[in-house]
Amino acid sequence: MHFFRFRQRPVEIIAFMAIFAALDAVLALFAAFFPGSTIFLLLLIPASSALIALLCPGQWIPIFVLSTFGVCMASSAWNFQATLFYVLPSLIVGGLYGFLFRKRTPSSYLLFGVSLLQFLLFTLSLYLLKLIYEIDVFSLLLSAVGKAENEYTSHVFPLFCLAYSLAQMVLTDLFLRLVFTRLRVPNEEASLPRWADYAIALLFGALTFSLVWFAPTLGYFALGCFLYWSIAIAVTAFPYARAYLYFILGGGVLLIIMLFALLYSLCPADTGLALTGLFALPLLLCSFLSDRLMKKAPEHRINPQ
Numbered sequence: 001m002h003f004f005r006f007r008q009r010p011v012e013i014i015a016f017m018a019i020f021a022a023l024d025a026v027l028a029l030f031a032a033f034f035p036g037s038t039i040f041l042l043l044l045i046p047a048s049s050a051l052i053a054l055l056c057p058g059q060w061i062p063i064f065v066l067s068t069f070g071v072c073m074a075s076s077a078w079n080f081q082a083t084l085f086y087v088l089p090s091l092i093v094g095g096l097y098g099f100l101f102r103k104r105t106p107s108s109y110l111l112f113g114v115s116l117l118q119f120l121l122f123t124l125s126l127y128l129l130k131l132i133y134e135i136d137v138f139s140l141l142l143s144a145v146g147k148a149e150n151e152y153t154s155h156v157f158p159l160f161c162l163a164y165s166l167a168q169m170v171l172t173d174l175f176l177r178l179v180f181t182r183l184r185v186p187n188e189e190a191s192l193p194r195w196a197d198y199a200i201a202l203l204f205g206a207l208t209f210s211l212v213w214f215a216p217t218l219g220y221f222a223l224g225c226f227l228y229w230s231i232a233i234a235v236t237a238f239p240y241a242r243a244y245l246y247f248i249l250g251g252g253v254l255l256i257i258m259l260f261a262l263l264y265s266l267c268p269a270d271t272g273l274a275l276t277g278l279f280a281l282p283l284l285l286c287s288f289l290s291d292r293l294m295k296k297a298p299e300h301r302i303n304p305q
Contacts, residue, residue, distance in 0.1 A: 046094030053098025252282025
């Protein structure tokens with residue numbers, strides 16, 4: 001589409017940015033009148049800043065984020081908290097997404113990077129809520145699930161925030177890729193060595209089981225990262241896995257279940273949850289075997305193409 005093309009002239013860039021800033025302001029105004037429509041902010045506003053990052057020079061991204069935030073503030077000034085806690089983070093995350101997408105960042109690294117940024121912004125928004133409005137979201141959530149008296153829940157809360165951020169960014173990623181496909185935006189990812197994925201996963205696994213004993217908050221955060229990379233590796237490896245690898249995976253999971261039951265009672269009260277990281281080990285093993293078999297497959301073809 002001619003409208004969705006890369007722009008270099010300042011006049012074109014400003015006009016292009018103004019269109020999307022106006023659309024975002026309308027969305028923010030709509031969300032102010034209908035709070036239940038906030039989900040549209042979390043999906044559509046990142047798409048606008050991602051498109052700006054894709055189709056305009058990089059130095060214009062901060063200008064778009066700040067100017068759009070100002071326009072949204074002006075259009076829904078009485079709904080300041082929604083603009084601050086939904087619109088601004090969505091603009092920032094979408095800008096980073098578009099920038100990394102434009103740099104041909106592989107999907108697993110892109111999603112992990114924007115999820116970490118979303119995690120930081122989400123955590124910051126919780127502190128701002130407590131500072132400005134004296135609303136302790138952490139205590140409200142604990143009261144809702146009946147765990148207000150549990151002293152160990154604070155150790156797991158960063159893991160919950162990371163899981164929330166990952167879930168939100170997975171939905172955003174699916175939506176943005178659908179938009180980019182419709183607009184025929186090329187998606188050529190850079191190729192990185194496969195061993196790097198395994199190295200990152202094992203690094204977070206080692207951090208999980210070393211930190212959880214004396215710094216459980218950091219240990220559980222590392223657990224979330226470990227599980228993410230294990231699943232990301234498996235998603236790309238298992239569609240091409242041999243059938244018997246699924247039997248190996250099933251046997252490995254059964255073994256881990258028995259090991260989990262044996263070790264859980266031996267762990268201190270606030271560290272047993274870290275044992276869920278053991279379930280990633282058979283997943284990584286089968287993914288590694290699948291990758292090795294895929295590399296060896298062409299060598300055994302009779303008529304290689």
